[in-house]
């Protein structure tokens with residue numbers, strides 16, 4: 001019996017649950033939408049732009065575009081209007097580890113702390129990385145382009161910069177879940193035995209889970225900071241804003257912290273003098 005392993009068991013279970021939640025938050029419209037990496041608010045997209053759709057040959061299409069241009073410019077000058085909804089775009093995107101969800105603000109987008117009404121989520125994939133440029137381009141009505149909205153190139157650059165990191169992060173969370181799961185089993189084994197082998201395997205699993213979840217958390221933090229800073233720095237002019245996912249960061253760093261604690265406890269078990277039962281000549285179990 002090694003009661004200190006109850007501590008590592010509790011830590012491993014907590015880290016397993018937390019990293020599973022980080023990985024699967026936002027899997028459905030109603031599951032932990034507030035535990036997203038970041039929220040992108042595009043409700044005022046295009047604000048401050050002037051649409052110029054006059055370049056053409058003067059045909060019927062141009063007349064159509066000119067009408068659209070007038071409407072859009074009126075909309076953009078109205079400070080309380082929801083430009084995104086008028087363009088048939090969602091108001092916001094919640095970006096998660098393996099997918100994103102989109103929705104509209106209720107009762108309206110101008111209200112601070114408006115309610116999020118999620119209208120749909122993308123399919124979940126391990127290789128997921130969020131590409132707002134592509135998504136917004138696909139949603140825009142004919143005749144309106146990203147250039148019309150003055151979509152900044154810097155946001156495209158930031159998307160490219162975090163593409164590989166996003167996939168690495170997802171893979172590390174999956175590894176973290178696997179190691180934390182194994183650490184739960186190792187801790188159970190270690191509770192009922194006194195052997196040095198079980199203590200060492202317990203430590204190995206705790207340390208691997210700590211490393212995987214810790215590196216995943218570091219990458220996630222870097223991705224969040226990089227993306228949110230790029231959007232807020234270059235997107236402010238065109239009415240888009242991004243917010244860091246505080247709940248997600250709390251969950252992922254809490255998982256890292258408990259695995260660090262479990263690693264410290266389990267290495268202490270490895271180095272501790274042999275247990276009393278051994279000294280009294282009882283059979284040493286594994």
Ligand SMILES: *[C@@H]1O[C@H](CO)[C@@H](O)[C@H](O)[C@H]1NC(C)=O
Nearest residue numbers: 049050051052053054055056
């Ligand atoms: C709109 O585009 C046309 C042709 O590219 C250009 O001649 C005109 O100056 C532009 N208007 C504004 C307001 O930018």
Ligand SMILES: *[C@@H]1O[C@H](CO)[C@@H](O)[C@H](O)[C@H]1NC(C)=O
Nearest residue numbers: 079080081107108109110111
């Ligand atoms: C948004 O909703 C709030 C609360 O219902 C309301 O006070 C405000 O006037 C609305 N704003 C617009 C632009 O409709």
Ligand SMILES: *[C@@H]1O[C@H](CO)[C@@H](O)[C@H](O)[C@H]1NC(C)=O
Nearest residue numbers: 041044109110113114239241
């Ligand atoms: C969304 O962004 C706009 C413009 O940046 C801002 O006025 C609005 O309050 C934001 N909405 C929410 C719900 O954060």
Ligand SMILES: *[C@@H]1O[C@H](CO)[C@@H](O)[C@H](O)[C@H]1NC(C)=O
Nearest residue numbers: 104106107115116117118119
């Ligand atoms: C959310 O949006 C859907 C579709 O636009 C709508 O049917 C539903 O009533 C909305 N829910 C709330 C709480 O506003």
Ligand SMILES: *[C@@H]1O[C@H](CO)[C@@H](O)[C@H](O)[C@H]1NC(C)=O
Nearest residue numbers: 099120121122123124125138
């Ligand atoms: C998402 O998955 C469903 C069912 O697996 C499939 O029918 C659909 O085409 C997929 N959507 C995208 C955008 O890949």
